Amino acid sequence: MDLQLQGKRALVTGSSGGIGEGIAKTLAKEGVAVVIHGRNEPSANRVAQEITATEGKAFVAIGDLSKDEDALSVAETALSALGGVDILVNNAGGYDQVDWMESTPSKWADMFNNDVISMVRLVQHLAPQMKELGWGRVIQISSSAGVQPYAFGPDYSAAKAAIINLSVSLAKDLAGTGITSNTISPGPIMTVGFEQLWRGYAKTKGWSDDWDEIERNVVKEVLPNPTGRVGRIEEVASLVALVASPLGGYINGANLRVDGGYVVGVN
Numbered sequence: 001m002d003l004q005l006q007g008k009r010a011l012v013t014g015s016s017g018g019i020g021e022g023i024a025k026t027l028a029k030e031g032v033a034v035v036i037h038g039r040n041e042p043s044a045n046r047v048a049q050e051i052t053a054t055e056g057k058a059f060v061a062i063g064d065l066s067k068d069e070d071a072l073s074v075a076e077t078a079l080s081a082l083g084g085v086d087i088l089v090n091n092a093g094g095y096d097q098v099d100w101m102e103s104t105p106s107k108w109a110d111m112f113n114n115d116v117i118s119m120v121r122l123v124q125h126l127a128p129q130m131k132e133l134g135w136g137r138v139i140q141i142s143s144s145a146g147v148q149p150y151a152f153g154p155d156y157s158a159a160k161a162a163i164i165n166l167s168v169s170l171a172k173d174l175a176g177t178g179i180t181s182n183t184i185s186p187g188p189i190m191t192v193g194f195e196q197l198w199r200g201y202a203k204t205k206g207w208s209d210d211w212d213e214i215e216r217n218v219v220k221e222v223l224p225n226p227t228g229r230v231g232r233i234e235e236v237a238s239l240v241a242l243v244a245s246p247l248g249g250y251i252n253g254a255n256l257r258v259d260g261g262y263v264v265g266v267n
Helices: 018-029 041-052 068-082 105-133 154-173 192-205 211-221 233-244
Strands: 009-012 033-038 058-062 087-090 136-141 179-186 255-258
Touching: 009 018, 009 068, 018 033, 018 041, 018 087, 018 136, 018 233, 033 041, 033 068, 041 058, 058 068, 068 105, 087 105, 087 233, 105 136, 105 154, 105 179, 136 154, 136 233, 154 179, 179 233, 192 211, 233 255
Parallel strands: 009 033, 009 087, 033 058, 087 136, 136 179, 179 255
Antiparallel strands: none
């Protein structure tokens, strides 16, 4: 299927590794010129170089999106490098697994600044020029925790719920502009961090150190889903590419889950 993305331009935040890296590489394969963003310049350069090595177009923007000045710099770098931004993928964010009584008000504020307000900053910097273009895609990456929170990490789950909410509000605000706003909410996804977390957990449970067995046990005992496995980065990235494309123009204000059925619900 031709997603009709050839020649489009995208900024993917938090794309120096993990899910963001996968999204950027998938878009680049579809002919999108991408700006790789992160706070670690060597990691961002690596991703960009791997894209250009396969004849894709990639540039780098470094900055901490929790800071107003850095967010502006990242937006300006993207606009300068690409000549405009058609697609904004707000993927950058952090996670700190703490219990309710350990999560201080200041930690809540930091979580919202890093995971929610960082997205707001880039929307406000880039949506106006999308309006001038008469076309655009704004995609927020949230989490299944946004609709099915855990007992632990309450600040994280609440921030992810806020992301889903702001996407709907933004879709309504941008009505009639040619710009859509959507959320994609991954469930458990196989990343380096995910594997490290559960290898550590496996040791406390006396499980084998064979990863295939660990994955089966995690899905069976801790994170059950009807599909019976953990998701892969490519499965998230493929949905992002569809939503970002002209073919996804009638998808707007939606929260699309990629979780194997992990979330118990009808939507």
